[in-house]
Amino acid sequence: MPSTTVAVGSAVGLHARPATIIAEAVADAGSTVTLALESGDPVDAGSALMIMTLGAEKGTNVVVTAEDQNTLDAIAALVAKDLDAE
Template sequence: MATEERTVTVASSSGLHARPAALFVEAASGSGHKVTITKGDKKPANAASILSVLSLGIEKGDEVVLSVDGDDAVAVADSLEAFLLEDHDA
C-alpha cells in the first residue's frame, strides 16, 4: 500500500470551516482511502470526520499536511490538494 504526503496552503477565504470543511470531508471519505490532515504540531485528524477537521481550526493561508494511504494514493492526493487550493467561498 502506498502513502502520499503533501504540504498544501489552504486557499478558501474562511479556511476549512462549515461548507468548505463539509465538502472536503465528503471528498476524503468518498475516496475510499485513509486520509489524514494535520496543521502545525497538532495531532493528525481523520479527514473523513467533520468534527476532527473542524477541531484543527484551519484558516486561509494555513499550511496543512495531507496524507493519503491506499493503492491510488497519488491520484487521491492530487484531487484533495486541488480542492484545498481552490476558494470554495467565492
C-alpha cells in the first residue's frame, strides 16, 4: 500500500473536529487507511477516536497509508490542512 509522511496542519492537532473530518472522508472513500506517528503503530483512520489516540499536535509528522494513491492523496491533504480554520 502506498504511504506518505505529512505534518499535521490543524492548529490544535488531531483533536475531535479534525479527527472526525478525516474519519468521515475515509468512510466516504470506502478504503482502508491508517495513520501512524513515525515511531508508532498505525491506527484505523476511519475511527475519529483512534485518530485522537495518536496525540498528534500541529507540526507532528504522521505517516498516512492507503489502499490506493487517490485516497492517500486526499487523506494526506486533510491531515496537512488546518481543519480548524473552516
